[in-house]
Amino acid sequence: MTEFAIETPPIVALPIAGSDAKFPVRRVYCIGRNYAAHAIEMGHDPDREQPFFFQKNPNNLDPSGTFPYPPHSSDVHHEAEVAVMLKSGGTNIPIDAAESHIFGYALSLDMTRRDLQGAQKKMGRPWEIGKAFERSAPVGPIHPVTETGLLNEGAVVLKVNGEVRQEGDMNQMIWKVPEMISYLSDYFELAAGDVILSGTPSGVGPVQRGDVMELFVDGLGVLQVKVT
Numbered sequence: 001m002t003e004f005a006i007e008t009p010p011i012v013a014l015p016i017a018g019s020d021a022k023f024p025v026r027r028v029y030c031i032g033r034n035y036a037a038h039a040i041e042m043g044h045d046p047d048r049e050q051p052f053f054f055q056k057n058p059n060n061l062d063p064s065g066t067f068p069y070p071p072h073s074s075d076v077h078h079e080a081e082v083a084v085m086l087k088s089g090g091t092n093i094p095i096d097a098a099e100s101h102i103f104g105y106a107l108s109l110d111m112t113r114r115d116l117q118g119a120q121k122k123m124g125r126p127w128e129i130g131k132a133f134e135r136s137a138p139v140g141p142i143h144p145v146t147e148t149g150l151l152n153e154g155a156v157v158l159k160v161n162g163e164v165r166q167e168g169d170m171n172q173m174i175w176k177v178p179e180m181i182s183y184l185s186d187y188f189e190l191a192a193g194d195v196i197l198s199g200t201p202s203g204v205g206p207v208q209r210g211d212v213m214e215l216f217v218d219g220l221g222v223l224q225v226k227v228t
């Protein structure tokens, strides 16, 4: 057995609906501007030239149901997303084989310090301080694909304090889930435990302490997260 020189970091393990087993997380990839209406609201043209990705840290995923308002920002936005969990991976995965690597899906939020992200964008710098901060990705239980079937359509709705803020449909994704898996596998080696946040529909906006966010996606139940 390996002896470690320091305390070993815990494995990030997410709950699976209807199971006592947990899903261990390896990497977290997030796609940017994957719904046309959201690209437009962020001041960009929607296009299919090239998708782009950034990463969050595995332990940014947080199933606790609370989101502590992070420091150094006064403009923290919700982005409602479907997370795709992989049970296997590889490189150069063809699009028509991509869905065979899916373990399941979960509701998730790509919480964003928009003011910090905007400043980084202006300076042409990386986005981590806007995107990959502590507990920046609230996530619901994983629904195995064996239960849900493959998800390529379905309403995505985010309410804040009961009021609809974001509304779209998975069928509006510019890059579909199998295309994202295939594209990522051309640049990275994908593997079991990888998670892909599949982008957000339009209507992103700020939250305040005390707000309750509720995300609904057909087939994935409800994710309720309180801003504390």
Ligand code: MN
Residues within 6 Å of the ligand: 030, 031, 032, 079, 081, 110, 197, 199, 200
């Ligand atoms: Mn996002």
